[in-house]
Amino acid sequence: MLTDLLHIIIALLLAAVVYYYGINRILGLPPGPPPLPLIGNMLSFQWDLDRVLLEWKERYGRIFTVWLPFPMVVIGDYELLQKHLVKDGDVFLDKRNAEQLNEIMLGGPYGLVFEDNSMVKEQRKFALKSLHEVGFDSAALGDVVHHAATEVVNRWWKSEGKTVDITGNIMKAISNVVWRLIFGEEVEFDSEMVTKFRQLEQLALPLMGGPFMMFIEYVPALRKLDFLFGNQIKRLQAIMDESNTMVKEAIERTKKSFNPNADQPRCYIEAFLREMKKNEDGGRPMGECIINYVLSNSLFHKIVTFFPGNFHSQQMQMSGATLWRAGVETTVGTLRLCCLELINHPDVQLKLQKEIDDVIGERRIRLDDQKVLPYTCAFLQEIYRIGHVLPISFLRQTTQDTVIDGLPIATGTTVLPQFSMVHFDPKEFERPDYFCPERHIDNGQFVKDPRITPFSIGKRNCLGEPLARMEIFIMFATFVQKCHFSPVGKVPPPVTFATNFGRFVHPFTVKIEPRN
Numbered sequence: 001m002l003t004d005l006l007h008i009i010i011a012l013l014l015a016a017v018v019y020y021y022g023i024n025r026i027l028g029l030p031p032g033p034p035p036l037p038l039i040g041n042m043l044s045f046q047w048d049l050d051r052v053l054l055e056w057k058e059r060y061g062r063i064f065t066v067w068l069p070f071p072m073v074v075i076g077d078y079e080l081l082q083k084h085l086v087k088d089g090d091v092f093l094d095k096r097n098a099e100q101l102n103e104i105m106l107g108g109p110y111g112l113v114f115e116d117n118s119m120v121k122e123q124r125k126f127a128l129k130s131l132h133e134v135g136f137d138s139a140a141l142g143d144v145v146h147h148a149a150t151e152v153v154n155r156w157w158k159s160e161g162k163t164v165d166i167t168g169n170i171m172k173a174i175s176n177v178v179w180r181l182i183f184g185e186e187v188e189f190d191s192e193m194v195t196k197f198r199q200l201e202q203l204a205l206p207l208m209g210g211p212f213m214m215f216i217e218y219v220p221a222l223r224k225l226d227f228l229f230g231n232q233i234k235r236l237q238a239i240m241d242e243s244n245t246m247v248k249e250a251i252e253r254t255k256k257s258f259n260p261n262a263d264q265p266r267c268y269i270e271a272f273l274r275e276m277k278k279n280e281d282g283g284r285p286m287g288e289c290i291i292n293y294v295l296s297n298s299l300f301h302k303i304v305t306f307f308p309g310n311f312h313s314q315q316m317q318m319s320g321a322t323l324w325r326a327g328v329e330t331t332v333g334t335l336r337l338c339c340l341e342l343i344n345h346p347d348v349q350l351k352l353q354k355e356i357d358d359v360i361g362e363r364r365i366r367l368d369d370q371k372v373l374p375y376t377c378a379f380l381q382e383i384y385r386i387g388h389v390l391p392i393s394f395l396r397q398t399t400q401d402t403v404i405d406g407l408p409i410a411t412g413t414t415v416l417p418q419f420s421m422v423h424f425d426p427k428e429f430e431r432p433d434y435f436c437p438e439r440h441i442d443n444g445q446f447v448k449d450p451r452i453t454p455f456s457i458g459k460r461n462c463l464g465e466p467l468a469r470m471e472i473f474i475m476f477a478t479f480v481q482k483c484h485f486s487p488v489g490k491v492p493p494p495v496t497f498a499t500n501f502g503r504f505v506h507p508f509t510v511k512i513e514p515r516n
């Protein structure tokens with residue numbers, strides 16, 4: 001009896017040792033830090049994620065496996081990201097479907113972010129085409145952005161040197177631009193709806209990025225234990241229901257003014273309504289969806305195959321909601337970081353002001369001024385290097401067997417393309433923690449750096465990049481032209497990031513004086 005017990009204990013210990021040191025090898029995955037049973041490497045993620053990943057890259061090689069809590073292969077090396085995510089883009093086209101999160105937020109596999117490629121190929125192409133049609137990178141929209149920036153500046157000027165929290169007005173300005181593009185209606189600058197929508201997003205982000213949400217993707221049955229974890233799912237569901245209802249109401253208003261016979265759609269939702277009508281008139285059926293389960297080295301995963309024709313109300317509502325959610329907080333967060341760096345680096349602010357005064361003077365800023373404002377472009381590139389908005393990139397799933405850095409990677413393997421690791425790699429950037437726009441200037445000229453990819457890379461990169469870059473350039477240059485920013489006390493607030501689903505600087509206040 002005693003010897004039996006001893007054998008069981010030895011067997012369990014051996015199993016634990018094999019698991020601890022060999023689970024990646026057994027599953028045919030690249031090496032990596034030993035995972036703990038059930039929680040994998042989650043305990044290591046209490047501090048700066050990119051720093052931890054860079055240490056592991058140093059120890060395990062250019063690609064390695066981490067368990068969060070399921071296994072994923074990390075690529076955070078510039079050369080490998082270019083070689084595979086960009087040049088071999090079709091292999092990494094699929095995002096790993098965040099099935100539970102999608103269901104809670106969007107009522108199922110709809111929207112534009114987490115779906116498999118069969119649906120996104122159609123929907124992403126359509127979204128890009130229609131956003132282009134409604135002018136998301138046009139000079140006319142540049143005028144709208146400038147107008148919104150001027151409204152922000154006017155309000156700041158009225159603060160007369162008192163303490164200001166810049167977030168509210170920037171948020172209103174960006175919301176104005178994005179809402180108009182999606183729903184075709186102009187919202188009042190002080191619209192309560194926009195403020196409410198942002199409050200809901202602020203409540204949702206920490207819930208979306210919490211460890212419990214990662215666990216339920218891995219073990220959906222855990223959803224039943226929501227009450228033990230502070231009813232996170234229930235609370236997120238309630239927030240999303242409220243914000244999705246606001247989107248639904250906006251669509252109803254767009255429908256009322258929609259003219260299907262107009263030459264051009266006025267906004268994304270109108271383009272969608274036209275497409276729905278085209279499909280209906282052509283007698284094309286709604287998209288079908290087939291679900292298969294596939295076994296790969298990252299355990300079982302679900303493959304959802306969509307067939308064309310996903311132009312229905314649910315997809316319209318959820319892609320509208322996705323564009324709105326993806327397009328506002330990210331851009332506002334980047335502009336907030338710009339203002340925080342201005343007060344942390346007064347010398348940089350003076351250089352920016354001088355450049356704009358010398359080259360532009362008092363005339364209004366336009367997008368093509370990028371060509372004549374090298375230091376402003378260098379400043380923004382440095383902001384993009386340090387200010388990536390996703391603490392952990394969206395996961396991909398390989399669509400076929402491949403080889404990365406000499407290691408075989410099977411179909412269906414989850415891949416984490418952590419491009420922000422490149423931004424903080426001391427092998428790529430000298431003193432990566434140091435904010436220094438000058439590193440992007442050579443002989444007085446701005447040097448665009450392909451290693452800096454805040455909008456990600458490959459075939460599933462950010463769909464709103466041209467819009468975001470335009471908004472940020474025009475707004476930021478207008479702020480510098482019209483305002484001087486200084487800290488409230490003698491010492492400026494530190495540049496530290498709050499990370500949950502997103503990564504944005506902590507709240508801070510400034511003093512703003514008009515510049516003539």
Ligand code: HEM
Binds near residue numbers: 112323
């Ligand atoms: C500074 C502003 C922004 C930043 C830094 C940013 C960054 C990103 C990043 C890193 C991704 C993940 C891409 C990937 O998984 O490879 C992404 C995806 C996405 N972004 Fe943005 N974004 C910004 C603004 C916008 C705007 C203005 C819109 C649209 C109005 C937008 C719409 C989207 C969409 C739809 C996706 C999902 C694309 C897909 O899965 O195919 N983003 N963004």
